[in-house]
Amino acid sequence: MSALDSYLQTNLKARHLRLLVAIDTYRNLTQVADVTNVTVPAISKSLAELERGLGLTLFTRTARALVPTQYGDCLIRHARELLTNLNQTRDELKALSSGTEGKIHIGMLPASASVLLPQALSLLKQRSPGTNVMVTEGTTASLLPELWQGHLDLVVGRLPPPDTLGSFEERELLEEPVTLMVGRHHPLARKKQLNWSDLRPFPWILPPPGSILRDPLERALEAHDVPLTNNYIETLSMHVARVQLQISDFIAVMAGTPGGDAAQPFHTLPLRLPRLLRPAGVLWNRNRGLTPGARRMLSCLEEIAEQLEAGAVSARAVPAVSLATG
Template sequence: MSEFDWYLQVNLKARHLRLLVTIDTYRNLTQVADVTHVTVPAVSKSLAELERGLGLTLFSRTGQGLMPTPYGECLIRHAKSMLTILHQARDELKALSSGTEGKINIGMLPASASVLLPHALGILKQRSPGTNAMVSEGTTALLLPELWQGHLDLVVGRLPPPDTLGSFEELELLEEPVVLVTGRHHPLARKKSLTWDDLRSYPWILPPPGSILRDPLERALEAHEVPLTNNYIETLSVHVARAHLQVSEFIAVMAGSPASDVTQPLHILPLSLPRLLRPTGVLWNRNRGLTPSARLMVSCLEEAAQQLQAGPGAVPSPVAHPVKTKRS
């Protein structure tokens, strides 16, 4: 074993990993010393020992502070992953020692998982009250990097295009059509027959640029020669969209479950859209695998999807099965 291999496998400690990530965050030894509650010479000595042990220069000193070299960037990236794994192990051990059954960090794409995920969380709490969940809302662009880095266990929502999945495993859960909706008081809701031309003069609630639905929606409207007016609101929040539709003459686009919510009913316009999006599903990082709590959550999502697909009057089977699993 070379000296380099020996140092990496035997002498590299968690404190070295934390030091690297902290220096990368602040790029200033004085600030690093402040947040780690040690002296500047102690920080400098620890970094020098690490570089000497590896035989590599990890940071270069510049006018902008300490900047990572290519060696530093490589090791920092892996340090963040290793620290995430250690934190997850700590959380699982704490949960076991305190009598709880685990914790799941879930990312939710709000426009497509606002019905499925709450339903699945209800099933989770019935099955395992001691399993807790942290839910964060965000866009695909925000949540997928968090999933890749290990900060999230699962991402639930409309599945992104297959060519963007990389090392993620996906499970399709719910096929829901995308529909155009208005409030029930809307002039278009009272028309006996409707054409695409009837939409031209009304304002829109749109998904933001860069979201999964925006580009396909614009292409579909262009195909029917419906220009988007300059009067619009952009949001991923189903709650904001539903509330505004109740008091305005806006048109919005929604998936089937949010559009059919009986607690705040909307009118679905009788105009057929092509299949704009992939099904709603769940993603996880296949390189990290699933914790027992995350596997339980996937099972609850499957059962919730079966119940939603069956409809409110149906009696679902006690155990759900995947619709389709895909490797990318």
Template structure:
């Protein structure tokens, strides 16, 4: 074993990882000393020992403070991942010692998991009341980096194109949710006996935000039918905001997996055929890290919820059907 390998495998400690991340955050030894409650010479000595042990320069001393070298950038990136894993191990051990059974960190794509995930969480709590969950809403762009870095165990919602995941994640398809053009029942287009795409041109839209999975394919479909988007629109991923706005305005929205005949906020589905704009709803996890027992149980509950929703065993939005066999699938 080389001296470099020995230092990494035997002598590198959690305090070194925390030091690296803290220096990268503040880039100033005085601030690092303040937040770590030690002296500046002590911080400088610890960094020098780490660089000497590795035989690498991790930070350059500049007029702008400490700037990571390429070696520093590499080690800092791994240090953040390792500290995340240690924090999760701490949480799991605390949970076990307090009588609970673990914790699952889930990222939720709200526009496509608002029915599936709550049902799955109900099944989880029925099976294992001591397994706790933290749910974070966000977009694919914000949640996938968190999943890759280990701060999330699962991401639930509309599966992104495989080209967006670069083969980094395992995925399981769960539900096919049709996409439809919807309005409120009072909308002028809801009273027309026949409808053409050109009839949509003068109305405002509720759109998914730029960068969301549905936005680009929606714009391509509208362009193909010569329906330009007006300057009068609202951008949101919130189904609740979209539903409420459709009840009080002449907006048109594109929604997936929504029950048009909901008794509280009934919607009208415009009779215009859309191609398959999106992949099924499903669940993603980090291929390298795998799944903890609690996360495996959550995936099983998601599968059960998808099956129940598709067969109508629970309150089921009309038109939802299961993804084919819901097989685990490796993105290419």
């Protein structure tokens, strides 16, 4: 066994991992000392012992900061993963010892904020009241790194393109149609026959550039000779979109149940769009096993998706549509 193998297996401690992460975060020993309540000489000594035990230089000193070497980058990356796993283990053990059934961390993409996730959460709490959930809403760009690092157990929403998945496992759950929506007062809502050219005079509520819907939407509209005007609002906010549709003559692109019932303040334009987005679904890190709570949540998501497809679940008080922005 080499000295490196021996040190990693017998001498590397959690305190070393925390030290590496702290130095990488602040890049300054004085700041690390302030945060950890340990003196600068003690930190320097611990780092020197770690480098000597591994036989590797982990940081280089510059005039302004400590900068990780390639060995430091490698060890810091794994240190963050190991500390995340330790924290998750602690949380599960505490939950078991207190009689609860664990905590799930779920990332929610905007397109899942209609019926699927709220109904699945309701079913989970009916079946397992002791399984607690923390839901964080965000974009694909913000949530997928959190999932990869182990800070999230699941991400629910519009599935991203397959080439962005990398180490993620996915499950398709629900095909939600993408439709053009206006308020019920809108001039187009009163037309008995509608042509694509009728859309040209009106302003739009658009997903921002870089969102997964923007490019395919523009291509679909251009194919029908409906170029987007300079009169638009770009937003990921469902609240902003709903209010604007109710008080003005904007057109928005939404996913989910069409606005056909009397309680729904929207009108679905009878113009068929091609399939612009992938289905709603769930993602998890294939390199990490799902916790019992995450498996229960996955089962609830699958069951609610089947019921929604069959029309067996109603939206109740939950908004029936969502901004198709992912």
